[in-house]
Amino acid sequence: MEFTSFMDQALEEARAAAARGEVPVGAVLVGPDGAIVARAGNRTRELSDPSAHAEMLVIREACAATGSERLPDHDLYVTLEPCPMCAAVIGAARLRRLYYGASDPKSGGVAQGPRVFAHPQCHHVPEVYDGIAGAASEALLKEFFAARR
Ligand SMILES: [Zn+2]
Numbered sequence: 001m002e003f004t005s006f007m008d009q010a011l012e013e014a015r016a017a018a019a020r021g022e023v024p025v026g027a028v029l030v031g032p033d034g035a036i037v038a039r040a041g042n043r044t045r046e047l048s049d050p051s052a053h054a055e056m057l058v059i060r061e062a063c064a065a066t067g068s069e070r071l072p073d074h075d076l077y078v079t080l081e082p083c084p085m086c087a088a089v090i091g092a093a094r095l096r097r098l099y100y101g102a103s104d105p106k107s108g109g110v111a112q113g114p115r116v117f118a119h120p121q122c123h124h125v126p127e128v129y130d131g132i133a134g135a136a137s138e139a140l141l142k143e144f145f146a147a148r149r
Contacts, residue, residue, distance in 0.1 A: 017041030027054035032073035055086040079137035084109030087116035101137030
């Protein structure tokens with residue numbers, strides 16, 4: 001099957017999050033048949049929920065829809081390197097692949113910081129592809145934080 005990136009849709013969700021005053025991070029979850037099963041941007045402020053990261057929202061939605069706590073053969077596209085919390089949930093959900101855009105030196109937990117998938121306690125390690133549309137994602141974040149200063 002030909003590779004189709006869903007990072008454009010994830011970036012759309014990130015832009016929509018920025019418009020809501022949320023940190024612009026967007027995520028798209030793609031099912032085994034290659035169709036989008038959930039898409040979301042950060043909603044931590046709106047929901048008063050520090051765990052309402054884009055990744056958490058799409059995983060929760062897809063798990064609720066399938067009635068399963070695991071989503072094998074699902075691929076996640078997210079505009080920013082997942083934090084340790086999201087990385088742990090990505091592993092717990094048994095996602096197949098993780099594609100992310102910008103790296104996050106401040107809060108990332110995949111390629112830096114806790115490096116969740118490198119821990120022996122991590123029961124499932126997805127295939128990880130970084131730097132997908134990383135520049136666009138980073139520009140969006142910089143713009144957002146520059147405007148708030
Ligand atoms: Zn997170």
